[in-house]
Each structure stands twice: as structure tokens, then as C-alpha cells.
Amino acid sequence: ISPVPPYSREQPIFTTRAHVFQIDPSTKKNWVPASKQAVTVSYFYDSTRNSYRIISVDGAKVIINSTITPNMTFTKTSQKFGQWADSRANTVFGLGFPSEQQLTKFAEKFQEVKEAAKLARDRSQEKIETSSNHSQESGRETPSSTRASSVNGTDDEKASHGGPAEAHLKSENDKLKIALAHSSSNVKKWETELQTLRESNARLTTALQESAASIEHWKKQFSACKEENDQLRSKIEELEEQCNEINKEKERNAQLSRRLQELETELQDKELELEDLRKQGEIIPQLMSECESVSQQLQAAEKKNKDLEEKVRTLRTEVEESKHRQTNLKTELKNFLDVLDGKIDELHDFRQGLSKLGVDN
Numbered sequence: 240i241s242p243v244p245p246y247s248r249e250q251p252i253f254t255t256r257a258h259v260f261q262i263d264p265s266t267k268k269n270w271v272p273a274s275k276q277a278v279t280v281s282y283f284y285d286s287t288r289n290s291y292r293i294i295s296v297d298g299a300k301v302i303i304n305s306t307i308t309p310n311m312t313f314t315k316t317s318q319k320f321g322q323w324a325d326s327r328a329n330t331v332f333g334l335g336f337p338s339e340q341q342l343t344k345f346a347e348k349f350q351e352v353k354e355a356a357k358l359a360r361d362r363s364q365e366k367i368e369t370s371s372n373h374s375q376e377s378g379r380e381t382p383s384s385t386r387a388s389s390v391n392g393t394d395d396e397k398a399s400h401g402g403p404a405e406a407h408l409k410s411e412n413d414k415l416k417i418a419l420a421h422s423s424s425n426v427k428k429w430e431t432e433l434q435t436l437r438e439s440n441a442r443l444t445t446a447l448q449e450s451a452a453s454i455e456h457w458k459k460q461f462s463a464c465k466e467e468n469d470q471l472r473s474k475i476e477e478l479e480e481q482c483n484e485i486n487k488e489k490e491r492n493a494q495l496s497r498r499l500q501e502l503e504t505e506l507q508d509k510e511l512e513l514e515d516l517r518k519q520g521e522i523i524p525q526l527m528s529e530c531e532s533v534s535q536q537l538q539a540a541e542k543k544n545k546d547l548e549e550k551v552r553t554l555r556t557e558v559e560e561s562k563h564r565q566t567n568l569k570t571e572l573k574n575f576l577d578v579l580d581g582k583i584d585e586l587h588d589f590r591q592g593l594s595k596l597g598v599d600n
Contacts, residue, residue: 249292253282253348255341259295259302260333261447270333271454273302280334280345282352288432289359291352293332300446303332304439309357313349321346328440495558495565502572506551509579513544516586529596533589540582547575 256277260270280295280303295303305325313323321342322333336342516537554568 249283249285251281252284252352253345255280255336255345257337257341257345258335259297260335261302262331262333264330271451273297273450277337278302282348289363291356300450301439301443302446304328304443305332307349307352307356309353309360311349311353313346313353315342315346318342323349328443491562495562498565499555499558502551502555502568505576506548509576512583513541516583519590529593533586536582536585540579543575543578547571547579550575 257280258277259273259280261273263269263271274295274297278295278297280293283292283294284290285292291307293303293305293307294301305323305328311323311325313321315321316333318339319336319342320333321336322331324331334342334345336345550571551568554571558565558568
């Protein structure tokens, strides 16, 4: 619905683009956006009524229809925002511009249009006063001329003087009739325009109510989306923490696996050394009697070795299950290595003794 009827002589005299806001009618403090994006805002001049209006349309919805009066004031509240109050619409309009230069141009045009509206109002008042004074003078002059002719003149003189006065009164009456007819036509025209304005205001009120309901709906949607977004962020943070814990566990398991491989390698080396010792014991059958004690020691060592192997297997299982058991495994393995090293040293000393004994024999 266009706010400018097709038969009107209203023409745009200045056009710009801005974001349109209206003051919240409930709080009278907060701004409510009247357009989702920047829209066209124009100054219109009506040559028939000599009036100015600011009009803005967003699609099929009229969001500004404000007639400028000399009492209005446009105020810059920031570098890119300005506002003015419209008492007829019972609201305050606000415009947000992309740049300070555009705001300055709009404010200058507002002041220019305001001065033009004031000048048009003053001229209209002067015409009304001039017409009123002229009618009063005509009313005063007509009775005086009539009284003069009736008092001072004869009948002939009355006839001679009365003719021009009646002609003058008739011409004045004709002028008044024309003015009255013109006024009647203007009244009808104004009544039509008033009805149009009322209908336009009713449509604007309906559109404003729909806009307010839409804003409330979008506010609820925004709150729900914000709450859902917060929940998703919390879940993402929890998952990130779980991933960090899993990575730490993987790193610890990798370290334990590497350590276990190292222990297995060391155990294999020790087994090889023990096998070599066994072979060396078997090649000396003539010294079996003297080696009995050594065999017993070896058997004890093997038993201890088996025990230690069992402990190693137990410790290996405990290492996989718990981090704390790793310390016990290391301690027992170290003791085992110390005992094994001691036994190896004893065997080495015993071998040297046997070698020396063989040399002596």
C-alpha cells in the first residue's frame, strides 16, 4: 500500500538510505528496529497543500509517514544516528546511517524543510488575516455609505448613489460566494485526505502490532537458539576434555609398552647368559663331585630364576593394569638383576677357582 496516492502532486525532493527504528512504546527508552535492513527514506513535497512529509516503505509496509511541522527538531545522538519526535504519530523515529556525512546531509535537509514549512504556515496565516480584514472593511463601509445616502440625499440622490454601492456589495458577495465554494471544496478535499490518513494510520497501527508480535517471536527463537548453542558448547568442551584424557592414556600406554619391551630384551640377554653357564657346567663331568655344590647353587639360581620369571610375568600383567605396580616391578626386577649379577660373579669366581685347581693338579 503506497503512502502517496496516485492522484497526489507529492514529489520526492531528497532520498537516502538508512536503518529505521522506533521508540519502544512501553519503556519509551529502548529502540525497536522497524526494518530488517537499510531502506529508502525520502522527503516529499505536496504542492497542493504546501506541506512536507518523510516517507519510508519496506516492501509493502509503511514504516515512516511523518508530516514535518515547524515545531519538530532533528537531533544527532551520535556520529551516525539521529532522531525526531512526531506528536501526531505519537512516537519517536530514529535513523542509523552508514556514514556521518549522510547523517549531516539528512539533518541539513530536515532543517531546510522545517524552515520552508514555517514560512508556508506564516504565509497561510497572513492570507487568512488579510481576507478577514478585507471582509470586515467591506462590512463597515457598506452601512456607512447607505446611511450617508439615506440621511443626506433625496430620493433621486439615493437612486444615483445607491447604484454603485449595491454593485460593489454584489461584487463583494460574489467574491465571498466564490471563496465559500472554494472553501467548501477544500473542506471536502481535506475530509477525503483526512479519511485517507486515518485509514493509513490504521494500517500503520496494524503493521506496527504485527511487527511487535514478530519481534517477540524472533526474540524467543533467538533465546532458544542461544540456549541450544550454550548446551552444544558445553558438550564440545566435555568431549575435548575426554579426548585429552584419552590421548594422555594412550601416551602412558605407549611408554609402558616401550619399557616392557626393554625389560623383555634384558631378560632374553640374561637367559642367554644363563644358558652359556649351563653349557660350561656340562663340559666338566670329571669335576661333578666338586661341582655338586655348584649344581645346587645353579639349581637354586634356576629356581630363583623361575620365581623371578614368574614375578616378571606377574609384574608384566600388573604393569598393563596399573601404573602403580610398575614401580614394584622395577624394584623386584632390579633385585633380581642384582642377585643374578651376584650369582654370575660367584660362578665366574668359581670358574676361575676350578681353572686354577685344574692347573695345580
